[in-house]
Every structure is written in structure tokens, then in C-alpha cells.
Amino acid sequence: MTSFLEIKNLSKSFKLPSTIHSMKRPLLPAVIDVNLKLSKGKTLGLVGESGCGKSTIGKLIMGLLPPDSGQIIFDGCDLSKLNQKQLRPLRRKLQMIFQDPYASLNPRISIAAAIAEPFKIHATSDSATIKKQVDQLLRRVGLDPKLGGRLPHEFSGGQRQRVGIARALALTPALIIADEPVSALDLSIQAQIINLLQELQQEFELTYLFISHDLSVVEHLCDDIAVMYLGRIVEQAPVTDFFQRPLHPYSETLLQALPIADPNRKQRIVPLGEVPSPLNPPSGCPFHPRCPYAKEICRNERPQLATKSAGHCVACHRSDKLTLSGV
Amino acid sequence: MNINNTCTSADNQICLDIKGLNSYFFTPNQLIKAVRDVDLTIPHGKTVAMVGESGCGKSMTALSILRLIPSPGRIVSGQIKFGGEDLLQLPTTEMRRIRGNRIAMIFQDPMTALNPVFTIGSQIAETLHQHKGYSKAQALERSVELLHQVGIPNPRQRYRDYPHQLSGGMRQRVMIAIALSCDPDLLIADEPTTALDVTIQAQIMALLTTEQQQRQMSTLLISHDLGVVAQNADIVAIMYDGLIVELATVNTIFTSPLHPYTQELLNCIPKIGQNRGEYLQVRPQQKSFWDSCPQNFAPQESQNAPLQNLGCGHYVRRWS
Numbered sequence: 264m265t266s267f268l269e270i271k272n273l274s275k276s277f278k279l280p281s282t283i284h285s286m287k288r289p290l291l292p293a294v295i296d297v298n299l300k301l302s303k304g305k306t307l308g309l310v311g312e313s314g315c316g317k318s319t320i321g322k323l324i325m326g327l328l329p330p331d332s333g334q335i336i337f338d339g340c341d342l343s344k345l346n347q348k349q350l351r352p353l354r355r356k357l358q359m360i361f362q363d364p365y366a367s368l369n370p371r372i373s374i375a376a377a378i379a380e381p382f383k384i385h386a387t388s389d390s391a392t393i394k395k396q397v398d399q400l401l402r403r404v405g406l407d408p409k410l411g412g413r414l415p416h417e418f419s420g421g422q423r424q425r426v427g428i429a430r431a432l433a434l435t436p437a438l439i440i441a442d443e444p445v446s447a448l449d450l451s452i453q454a455q456i457i458n459l460l461q462e463l464q465q466e467f468e469l470t471y472l473f474i475s476h477d478l479s480v481v482e483h484l485c486d487d488i489a490v491m492y493l494g495r496i497v498e499q500a501p502v503t504d505f506f507q508r509p510l511h512p513y514s515e516t517l518l519q520a521l522p523i524a525d526p527n528r529k530q531r532i533v534p535l536g537e538v539p540s541p542l543n544p545p546s547g548c549p550f551h552p553r554c555p556y557a558k559e560i561c562r563n564e565r566p567q568l569a570t571k572s573a574g575h576c577v578a579c580h581r582s583d584k585l586t587l588s589g590v
Numbered sequence: 591m592n593i594n595n596t597c598t599s600a601d602n603q604i605c606l607d608i609k610g611l612n613s614y615f616f617t618p619n620q621l622i623k624a625v626r627d628v629d630l631t632i633p634h635g636k637t638v639a640m641v642g643e644s645g646c647g648k649s650m651t652a653l654s655i656l657r658l659i660p661s662p663g664r665i666v667s668g669q670i671k672f673g674g675e676d677l678l679q680l681p682t683t684e685m686r687r688i689r690g691n692r693i694a695m696i697f698q699d700p701m702t703a704l705n706p707v708f709t710i711g712s713q714i715a716e717t718l719h720q721h722k723g724y725s726k727a728q729a730l731e732r733s734v735e736l737l738h739q740v741g742i743p744n745p746r747q748r749y750r751d752y753p754h755q756l757s758g759g760m761r762q763r764v765m766i767a768i769a770l771s772c773d774p775d776l777l778i779a780d781e782p783t784t785a786l787d788v789t790i791q792a793q794i795m796a797l798l799t800t801e802q803q804q805r806q807m808s809t810l811l812i813s814h815d816l817g818v819v820a821q822n823a824d825i826v827a828i829m830y831d832g833l834i835v836e837l838a839t840v841n842t843i844f845t846s847p848l849h850p851y852t853q854e855l856l857n858c859i860p861k862i863g864q865n866r867g868e869y870l871q872v873r874p875q876q877k878s879f880w881d882s883c884p885q886n887f888a889p890q891e892s893q894n895a896p897l898q899n900l901g902c903g904h905y906v907r908r909w910s
Contacts, residue, residue, distance in 0.1 A: 313787055449643040451854065458872070462869075482866060506863065520789045521862075522821045524844065533793055534790075537757055
């Protein structure tokens with residue numbers, strides 16, 4: 264299987280402002296040496312607690328942030344080697360859906376104009392065709408084309424998310440990065456948007472990178488899952504494999520913490536501690552202070568990501584000796 | 591736990607009893623009936639969860655209990671019995687003695703609920719000073735003790751911290767410490783973990799459960815997360831459009847829901863290992879639930895269906 268998007272050794276740090284105590288600007292490593300592969304037409308779920316670097320990866324792929332090092336190979340082209348002009352035609356193929364449909368639409372332009380914007384920027388067609396295409400897109404995402412002249416504030420959260428999706432679809436992209444697209448929505452609206460994303464994937468053969476902290480949505484939508492912790496991928500696996508038998512203690516922690524909508528299945532273990540500051544990461548395995556299985560080696564040596572079975576890799580010293588429980 | 595089987599919920603001591611509560615918003619353009627005919631009993635030491643979509647009136651019910659409905663909203667009618675008194679009849683000064691003291695509330699976003707210019711210690715001490723008349727030294731000691739109880743490491747140092755110096759989970763722990771400071775009989779938790787990561791959510795819910803059991807406190811948990819509700823509630827009230835449409839024990843709601851709205855809520859969530867990759871069952875967008883629901887549940891001639899008692903604490907809003 265050829266990969267459609269491949270990320271190789273991607274790293275990104277942010278320079279924080281200097282503090283009153285020191286002029287030196289501290290460096291925050293957000294993404295460290297990340298490798299990921301996405302096959303065409305599939306969905307990869309990227310999960311982790313807030314601040315683990317999952318959204319940064321999305322922005323790096325989109326070219327909204329320059330990487331410090333590493334490669335992003337999309338459909339055979341290394342995006343990091345191209346200049347702005349060469350990137351432009353490729354940008355059409357990469358689109359993003361954001362979490363907050365309130366913040367990601369310009370409140371002063373009508374939704375039809377917002378959806379038409381990508382056509383205008385890429386100068387694809389004349390205004391009559393654009394109008395037709397916008398109407399078609401609105402209909403496709405379940406909105407009445409008659410509402411096109413309205414401003415974002417006249418719509419509900421779910422409808423705005425549909426506008427965001429229509430805009431992302433405008434230039435027939437191949438890869439959509441969805442950054443928490445349903446977490447701000449009510450349950451029934453969330454279900455409608457999940458269904459829409461699934462329909463569109465089938466219809467347009469879309470590849471999704473689905474960034475989320477909600478494991479039940481990831482299980483529902485994704486083919487593969489990658490778990491991040493403090494900027495690193497700690498486990499990557501096919502979804503069914505992952506939920507039945509996670510290999511990293513952090514994955515187990517996440518699964519155990521997930522509240523199940525069944526009163527007869529009570530939660531078992533309460534996770535320990537909080538995510539440490541990425542400015543001062545723990546030695547050895549970054550998860551060891553919160554890991555119930557940590558041994559001496561975990562404190563001293565950082566485990567490398569190693570493949571355990573088909574498509575299932577994990578970065579844990581003790582994964583061979585542990586039998587972790589899934590859901 | 592399982593009051594469903596024994597059917598003895600009526601014998602339980604009652605902490606709070608809401609009868610016929612109506613809270614409306616009088617906006618210049620229209621009348622919004624945010625809370626309509628809500629009847630709800632919170633038994634002593636139990637957790638009652640209110641579930642529903644945003645705007646269904648669950649938070650407004652909670653704010654009505656504390657009489658904190660923001661203008662232009664107003665409690666129009668009803669009765670809220672708490673410790674032998676009707677909260678809606680109490681003078682303002684009396685009500686103030688109850689808020690934060692015998693009924694405490696924690697909010698969704700601990701950053702906006704805490705005052706950013708005061709240390710967390712002084713915010714806990716303020717409550718103790720107001721309601722319990724503690725001296726400065728007493729309040730400090732008690733605050734440190736409370737911070738320790740809610741799982742904040744080095745409470746004596748953290749006491750002097752400002753809210754921005756704490757993580758989201760820690761801030762929510764501070765909110766809980768403030769809420770628990772006066773040993774309330776009823777704790778109202780309005781989406782206490784929505785802004786938090788799952789791991790921290792599990793920690794906060796475990797903390798709330800332990801504290802509740804130790805103090806024999808009643809809890810009104812407001813949430814839209816069915817997982818959190820299934821794991822933590824004893825009784826569940828499902829709200830839609832300002833109305834309680836179904837009320838039952840947690841087991842009944844999740845295993846044999848009768849109202850189509852409850853069924854829809856349960857069907858439209860992704861369930862691990864069950865409906866992977868399938869389309870979720872949900873009504874088409876932009877349709878009010880009432881349009882698509884069966885005749886004997888929908889309002890008829892602008893009258894809502896009555897809340898029918900099916901026994902064993904199971905109520906459902908339908909025409910018989």
C-alpha cells in the first residue's frame with residue numbers, strides 16, 4: 264500500500280517570550296520526531312491530551328507553520344522543499360476544518376462569499392459558474408442555497424460547521440485535516456456532522472486526518488489511530504486492534520478514563536497526575552511519572568517506537584511484558 | 591445504588607423538591623420559556639443528572655434553584671422546597687445565606703468562575719469568612735486542609751497562587767474546594783468536566799464521588815455527556831425544550847428508555863465496539879424533535895403531554 268501522505272522525522276519548537284527572570288527565550292518542543300503514514304481514502308485519528316502537539320501537526324501539514332526539520336511528503340512531493348509558488352497548486356488538495364465554527368468564519372462576509380473565496384483565490388472559473396458551484400456545495404452539506412446571502416451569526420453551530428465543511432470541499436481536495444470538528448457540538452448535531460463526514464469521504468474518496476480527544480468518535484470514524492504524548496507518537500495501530508489490546512500504558516490510561524454510556528460498566532482505574540510541562544519534560548520515557556508499570560529503565564532511557572505486529576507500533580520498554588486492557 | 595429494583599425511592603429522605611417550576615425570559619421580541627413545568631426531587635445523598643442539548647433549560651433550572659436567573663429572565667411560578675422552606679419565598683438576605691453555604695455550585699469553566707486578581711486561598715477563605723464567621727487564621731488553616739482534600743499538592747504553597755498559575759484541572763479542584771468549604775447539603779455541578787481532558791475528567795469525577803459519599807451530600811449534575819452521566823448518576827432527568835421528557839433511575843434510562851427523545855440521544859452517540867463506521871441514527875437537521883416524534887408524545891393544541899408516572903420513579907411525558 265503506497266502512502267498518500269507521509270511525515271518523516273517532523274519536529275517543531277516554539278520560542279516563547281523571554282521572562283522577567285531571564286532574557287533567554289525558552290524553547291517549547293511541540294512536535295518531536297514524528298513519523299506518520301496515511302493511505303488514500305483512509306482516516307487516521309490523532310489523539311492525545313491538550314497540549315500534546317496534535318493540532319501543531321495539522322498546521323505543519325497545511326503549511327500554516329514552517330517545520331524546524333523533517334519532511335512532509337504529499338502525493339509524492341516533499342512539501343518542505345517547495346517554495347510558496349510551487350506550493351500553491353498543491354494547497355488546493357489540502358484543506359482544513361476547524362474546531363470552532365464561530366471563530367473560523369469571518370463574521371462580516373456572507374457564507375456564500377466565504378465558500379466562493381477559494382474559487383476566487385485559485386481563479387478557477389467565472390462568477391456565474393462559481394455561483395452554481397457554491398449552491399451545489401451548500402446543498403451537498405445540507406444547507407439551503409437560498410440562505411447563502413446570510414452572515415455566519417444567523418446560523419447555529421452545526422450549520423456553521425457545515426459551512427466550514429463546504430468551504431473545505433470547494434476545490435475538491437484530496438486530504439482534509441479535521442481539527443476537533445465535532446467537539447463543540449451537541450450530541451445530535453455531532454451525529455449529523457459525523458454522518459456527513461462519512462458520506463463525503465465515500466463520495467469524494469477523501470483522506471482524513473482526524474484530530475480529536477474523543478476516543479469514541481475516533482473509534483467510530485477512523486481506520487488507524489496515533490496516540491501522542493508530549494510531542495511524540497507513543498503508539499500507532501489499526502483502530503480495532505488498539506481498542507481491544509492497547510500496547511502503551513498511556514493508551515490504556517486514556518481508554519480507562521473514557522466514560523462509557525452504560526451504567527453497568529463502571530470505570531475501573533482513575534488516571535494518575537497531569538501532563539508535565541513540555542518545557543521541563545521528565546527523563547527517560549516521558550510518561551513514566553504517571554505510569555503504573557514504570558520500572559528503573561523507564562526513568563533513565565527513552566523508549567523508541569518499535570513495530571510489534573502488522574501496523575502496530577509502540578514506544579514502551581515494557582510492552583512485551585504487559586497485558587493491558589482495552590474497552 | 592439500584593433503587594430501581596426495590597422501588598423504595600419514595601422512602602428516601604428528600605433534599606430538594608421542585609414543583610411546577612417555570613422560568614421565562616422576557617425579551618423585547620418574544621417570550622422564551624426556558625424552564626417549563628419542571629418537577630424534580632433530589633433524594634438525600636444521591637446524584638441526579640440533568641441531560642439535554644444546549645438551550646434545553648438544564649442550566650436555567652439550576653440557576654432557578656439558586657435564584658440567580660439573569661435578567662430579562664424571571665422565575666414565573668413554582669415551588670422549590672429545601673430543608674422545609676420554599677426557596678422562592680425567602681427574602682433576599684436569607685437566600686444569600688443559603689447560596690454557597692447550604693447549596694453550592696461549580697461551573698463549567700473554572701477560569702471565568704474564579705477571580706483572576708485574588709489568590710485561590712483568599713477566595714476559599716472568603717466563603718468561610720462570610721458563611722461560617724471564621725477568623726483569618728482559622729480560614730487559612732481550613733483552606734489549606736480543603737486544598738489538600740481536593741488533591742492539590744503542596745497546599746500551603748499553592749494557597750498563595752493566582753488562578754492563572756494553575757492548570758485547568760487544578761482550577762476545577764479549587765472550585766470544588768470553595769464549593770465544599772461550607773459542607774453544603776446540595777452541590778450543583780454544571781458541566782464540571784466539559785472543559786477538561788478525559789484523564790482529568792476521570793480524576794475530577796472520582797473526587798466528586800468520594801466527597802459526596804463522605805459528606806452524604808446530594809448532587810445535581812448537569813451534563814451533556816452520556817458517559818459521565820451513566821458512570822456517576824443515580825437518577826437521570828432528560829430535558830428538551832424546557833421540559834423534563836423522561837425521568838428515571840440511571841439503569842432504566844440506559845436500558846429501557848420510553849421517550850423517543852431519550853432513545854434518540856442514546857442512539858446518536860458512537861459506542862465503542864458496537865456501531866463502528868455505521869451511520870448514526872439521528873433526525874434530519876433543522877427539524878425540531880417535536881416534528882418527527884410520534885403523536886402521543888408531541889404537544890397537542892399547544893398543550894404539552896403530561897408527565898406520566900409509571901411507578902418505580904419512572905416518569906415519561908406522553909398522552910395516555
